[in-house]
Amino acid sequence: MLAGIQIIVLLTFSPLFVGIITKTKAFLVGKKGQPLLQPYYDLLKLFKKDVVYSTTSSPVLKIAPLVGFSTLLMSFLLFPLFGKAPLHFEGDIILFAYLLALGRFWALLAALDVGSSFAGMGASREATIGALSELAFFVGLGVLAYSSDSLSLDSIFLWKLGHSAWQPVFLLLFATFFLLLLTENSRMPIDDPNTHLELTMIHEAMILDYGGVELGFILYRSTLKLFLFMTFAVSLLWPTLLSFSLASLVFLFFKIAGVAVGVGIVESTLARIRLLKIPQFLIANFMLALLALLVALSTGGN
Amino acid sequence: MILLAASTVLFMSGALGSILFQRAALKKIWALGSVLAGSLLGLIPAFQVLRNKITFAYSFKETLPGLKFQFGCDELSAFFLIPLLGLSAGIALYAFGYLKKEKHLLGSLACFPLLVAAMMGVLVAQDGFSFLIVWEIMSLTSFFLVTTEHGNREVRFSGWIYLVTTHCATLFLLVFFILLFKKTGSFAFQDFTLLSSKSYLTGFLFLAALIGFGTKAGIFPFHIWLPHAHPAAPSYISALMSGIMIKTGIYGILRAVTFLPPLPLWCIESLLVLGILSTVLGVLYALLQHDLKRLLAYHSIENIGIIIIGIGLGLLGRHTHNAAIEFLGFAGALFHILNHTIFKGLLFLGAGNIIQATHERRIDQLGGLLKFMPLTGITFIIASLAICGLPPFNGFISEWLIYMGLFDGVKDLPRGPFSFCIASLVGIAFAGGLAIACFTKVIGVVFLGLPRTKRELPLQEGSWLKRLPMIILAILCFVLGVMPQLVLPFILPTLPVLGLKVPASALNLPIQSLQTFSVTFMILIGIFILIALIYKALLLNKTKRLAPTWDCGLREPSARMQYTASSYAEPLSTFFYFLTGPTVHFQTLKGIFPKTTSFKTHVEDLAERNLWTPFVQKTVEIMSWVRKQQQNQIQNYLAYIFVTLILLLLWEVWVGI
Amino acid sequence: MEWVLIGIMLTAFVTLGSGRLSNCIRAVALQGALLSLLVLLPSHSFSDSHHVFLATISFLIKTIAIPALLAWSLKQAKIKQEVDPTISLHLSLLWGGILLVGAFSGAKVVSLPTAPFPFLIIPVAITIMFVGFFLLVSRTKALTQVIGFLILENGIFLFGITLIGEFPLTVEMGVLLDLLVGVFVMGIMIYHINKTFDHIDTKALTLLKDSE
Incomplete structure (x- = not known):
């Protein structure tokens, strides 16, 4: 039941927040911008289109978007969006991380499948970024496990309703996961989602050979992923309400819309980092997570 | 016991037959048939021991004063016997197909049953003296198998490296057992427990064991033989060596833990540090290899590192009296041993297929093989998913157990061990990310895209004898991932031998979680099927076209323009320049009409470059x-x-002394 | 107060990871400002003239005078804006992490009374000193050397303010004065090195050794 609502809410509303980000960016540069619902129109259009496959490709190309999409849905089932997570057990935090990795594995394979050097270039960069962002991600998870004394996403985000969110540890963690959000969703200082130059793309280069329905799945997945990371980050500051109600849904939307605006602002104000500098950015994020860990230790955590 | 003895006799007679008969077909049938029959026969007592918890032992009469040969099979031996014999049986089948046209590989075939017998001997030996004897037989027979193609200079070189390293390691083991003999007055393992617990002596003994066994297992600074020997050996032998022979080193360490007094903390910590080093550096160097089998060899080092971290974690839990961590560490390590046997065996068999079909080990010369060899490709992808620890395959479960232990350590342990847990956590997580990079590279470059070189040979999978074991191993990867509780009956009886008193209450939580994985993965698969159906529905009434890959307006793109493995790994290689230090061979272009030039890089690992080469x-x-x-x-x-x-x-x- | 301390730490990391000299200078200035703020934060410190005086002086020197001076010499010297580290920036950051862990585990051993300030001040002080040392060791330009020196001094300052109740402030003032003189000397030196050699790379100073 709850799982059903969670999935439906997720599938219906996630593109909206992409719209909010785009709108914020347009507003900040003084443009009117696309309509707020543009992501929906894009998806609809893509799902109606015919498909073209590369002559080089193998079934991997078709399987990959489906695997990516289903792993993401699965990881949402582990996440307490409102109320308890539909599926939770001690240690699901690791499954959560590895489901994301599974999606990445297939995305990389699909990129290499078409035999294009641009896609290969994108895949190579994505693999590097992926490996290096694991560092911050797992230290972040470690801090969460330490300070909430639990290994399940469910109890991590629900641990104490009235926990003092503005402890330094959590703000540092928020910063870590916000940077991870930018990294994993190929957002601005790492990768420009609007770029049209193959040589500088990362994520876009990997999906150059997709079109139609498959591209629809990939774009849909990326909106879901963005939604997931935004929820993850914001739940660190404002934990989820315990029970499901309309109020909790509205509350959740406001929280996430807030982060979406934040992402929009960050994207408009920051210039893109040079490709060579990206690992340094990720290492800096790792340091941030490490700092959060040490602060959590020395201030006693729980 | 009788069955084990019978299977040993079978192995011996197989070897003998293989030597005596001159005709190729007979040679093959004797050697491989005996391995197949002997392994299947030997599996029976191994299962019995684990199921009925009846261990048996047999000691010969005093052959020399103060010396008794003792053999026996307890749960720990049985636990290792199962992957050993199972994999050997599979490999014997595979070898029937593999050796069909390869007459030149038959020369050392007699060593194959001997090697299996020797490994079995290592696992069932219950005293130091006979242990060393069978250990030495194992080293020698595997040396002969590695140097099967001794006509090749490179192979001879690799063989020598293996021989020298393995004997240096045996030296440490000799010291280990002789010291134990001096202190306890007996060679029998059960008498070693009488050793008084002086911490410096324990530490010294443990270090000797760690170096001796660690060399065989391939722990980081002692691993140098591995990346040389594996590419040199025929593929089915690599599968055997990487799948199970290096595990005898792990077995040795575990066995040493059973009879040594409680280890001091610094031993455990150094074990963890070596584990982290092996994990991260193993996969990093794997990523940078151009040779398929060398790459897989480095990956074995990574997995051994994960196992070592698991063992270290278990010992850490014991040291701090935390039963849950102890259980998770040891159980994770044991499970990973089993898993690694399955998927690494599978990967090497797949590599064998590729090499036999294309006569090429360099990754950058291959491409597009999935279309010609679908079965090899699919099984390779499954094994890669499993080795990267991705759900829903078996590698995930064992890594999950170890992760759980590490996170528990982060939560509960005091400051000192805590930092080792965090370091291991980061190490394994990072290695996981690198492993994904590494295996997407292999699959992407070898199986996907277009062939990079033109080949006259018809590319084929080979006979069913070759395919059958691969299919079985791939199914095992999946089944053990979806139903991990199947493995518990093997692991749980083994743990008490390692000195783990399993309090049922402490284990409930992880075991329950293990069972929830079945449900979770079923849901995952269900979602996937649902999505696939929706996808199919969306594709109805739509035209599908084929078109060339997007080439950015380039005329006549060729297959050689595809991204290569080296360029794929380049960003990480550059980032870790201080560790990789690749050697570049490149002649810069000069003049208006430059001559043809070539660009070549190769990476020597840190231990080889900065430690062993200067030392030698x-x-x-x-x-x-x-x-x-x-x-x-x-x-x-x-x-x-x-x-x-x-x-x-x-x-x-x-x-x- | 923990906020301010973490901010101080982060500014130190910015100097480690930043590739541009002007960013480093800004980070150091911010660090100085945070330090002065920290002095004021314990309760009753606004009424205590010592605290207010120290805060004002350190703000003037650390946030305005020295960074302005550095920025001026950067402009005068007309050198490249980049840091030119001997150890690459991401490795510097990783080293920073190692120093961080070392400092936090070392802080337990030091166990000083930190009365009005949270315990975090000790590891932060040690980390910053380490980072300062590291910058001194790993950067070649004279300007970055000054920055490293400054950060080092900030660490000592942090240690100093835990003792603010017991020890007369003259000690601290002495340190500040010391530093100011040091920076002036460095500034003049940079100016002269630049005039003589056309760059401010300290590697060039090795040329001054006696030739054999």
């Missing part, structure tokens, strides 16, 4: 000085020997 060079310098001093007269040599013996005698009399 120094040794050679000293030794060549010594060689100049000798006068080549037999009397002098005899005098040296005599003097040495006297000195040793005096030392023994006055000091004792």
Whole structure:
């Protein structure tokens, strides 16, 4: 039941927040911008289109978007969006991380499948970024496990309703996961989602050979992923309400819309980092997570 | 016991038959048939031991004063016997197909059953003396198998490296067992437990065991033989060596843990540090290899590192009296041993197929094989998913157990061990990310895209004999991932041998989680099927076209323009320049009409470059000085020997060891 | 207060990871400002003239005077804006992490009374000193050397303010004065090195050794 609502809410509303980000960016540069619902129109259009496959490709190309999409849905089932997570057990935090990795594995394979050097270039960069962002991600998870004394996403985000969110540890963690959000969703200082130059793309280069329905799945997945990371980050500051109600849904939307605006602002104000500098950015994020860990230790955590 | 003895006899007779008969077909049937039959026969008692918890032991009469050969099979031995014999049986089947047209590989075939027998001997030996004997037989037979293609200079070189390293390691084991003998007055394992627990002695003994067994297992600075020997050996032998032979090193360490007194903390910590080093550096160097089998060899180092971290974690839990962590560490390690046997065996068999079909080990020369060899490709992808620890395959479960232990350590342990847990956590997580990079590289470059070189050979999978074991292993990868509770009956009886008193209450939580994985993965698969159906529905009434890959307006793109494995790994290689330090061979272009040039890089690992090469060079310098001093007269040599013996005698009399 | 301390730490990391000299200078200035703020934070410190005086002085020197001076010499010297580290920036950051862990585990051993300030001040002080040392060791330009020196001094300052109750402030003032003189000397030196050699790379100073 709850799982059903969670999935439906997720599938219906996630593109909206992409719209909010785009709108914020347009507003900040003084443009009117696309309509707020543009992501929906894009998806609809893509799902109606015919498909073209590369002559080089193998079934991997078709399987990959489906695997990516289903792993993401699965990881949402582990996440307490409102109320308890539909599926939770001690240690699901690791499954959560590895489901994301599974999606990445297939995305990389699909990129290499078409035999294009641009896609290969994108895949190579994505693999590097992926490996290096694991560092911050797992230290972040470690801090969460330490300070909430639990290994399940469910109890991590629900641990104490009235926990003092503005402890330094959590703000540092928020910063870590916000940077991870930018990294994993190929957002601005790492990768420009609007770029049209193959040589500088990362994520876009990997999906150059997709079109139609498959591209629809990939774009849909990326909106879901963005939604997931935004929820993850914001739940660190404002934990989820315990029970499901309309109020909790509205509350959740406001929280996430807030982060979406934040992402929009960050994207408009920051210039893109040079490709060579990206690992340094990720290492800096790792340091941030490490700092959060040490602060959590020395201030006693729980 | 009788069945184990019978299977040993079978192995021996197989080897003998294989030597005696001249005809290729007979040679093959004797050797491989005996391995197949012997392994299947030997599996029965192994299962019995684990199921009925009846261990057996047999000791021969005193052959030499103070010496008794003792053999026996307890749960720990049985746990290792299962992957050993199972994989050997599979490999024997595979070898039937593999050796069909490869007459030149038959020369050393007789060593194959001997190697399996020796490994079995290692696992069932219950005293130091017989252990060393079978250990040595194992090293020698595997050396002969590695150097099967001894016509090749490179293979001879690799063989020598293997031989030298493995004997240096045996030296440490010799010290280990002799010290134990001196202190306890017996070679039998059960008597070693009488050793008084002096921490410095325990530490020293443990270090000797760690170096001796660690070399065989391929722990980081002692691993150098692995990346040389595996590419040199025929593929089915690599599968055997990487799948199970290196695990005998792990077995040795675990066995040492059973009879040594409680280890001091620094031993455990150094174990963890070595584990982290092996994990991260193993996968990092794997990523940078151009040779398929060398890459897989480095990956074995990574997995051994994960196992070592699991064992270290278990010991850490024991040291801090935390039963849950102890359980998770040891159970994760044992499970990973089993898993690694399955997927690494599968990967090497797949590599064997590729190499036999294309006669090419360099990744960058391959491409697009999935279309010609679908079965190899699919099984390879499954094994890669499993080795990267991705759900829903078996690698995930064992890594999950270890992760759980590490996170528990982060939560509960005091400051000192805590930092080791965090470091291991980061190490395994990072290695996981790198492993994904590494295996997407292999699959992407070898199986996907277009062939990079034109081949005249028809690319085929090979006979069903080759395919069957691969299919079985791939199914195992999946089944053990979706139903991990199937493995518990093997792991749980083994743990008490390792000194783990399993309190049922402490284990409930992880075991329950293990069972929820079945449900979780079923849901995952269900979602996937649902999505696939929706996808199919969306594709109805739509035209599908084929078009060339997007080439950015380039005319006539060729297959050689695809991204290569080296370029794929380049960003990480550059980032870790200080560790990888690739050697570049490149002649810059000169003049208006430059001549053809080539670009080549290769990476030597840190231990080889900065530790062993200088060490060997120094040794050679000293030794060549010594060689100049000798006068080549037999009397002098005899005098040296005599003097040495006297000195040793005096030392023994006055000091004792 | 923990906020301010973490901010101080982060500014130190910015100097480690930043590739541009002007960013480093800004980070150091911010660090100075945070330090002065920290002095004021314990309760009753606004009424205590010592605290207010120290805060004002350190703000003037650390946030305005020295960074302005550095920025001026950067402009005068007309050198490249980049840091030119001997150890690459991401490795510097990783080293920073190692120093961080070392500092936090070392802080337990030091166990000083930190009365009005949270315990975090000790590891932060040690980390910053380490980072300062590291910058001194790993950067070649004279300007970055000054920055490293400054950060080092900030660490000592942090240690100093835990003792603010017991020890007379003259000690601290002495340190500040010391530093100011040091920076002036460095500034003049940079100016002269630049005038003589056309760059401010300290590697060039090795040329001054006696030739054999």
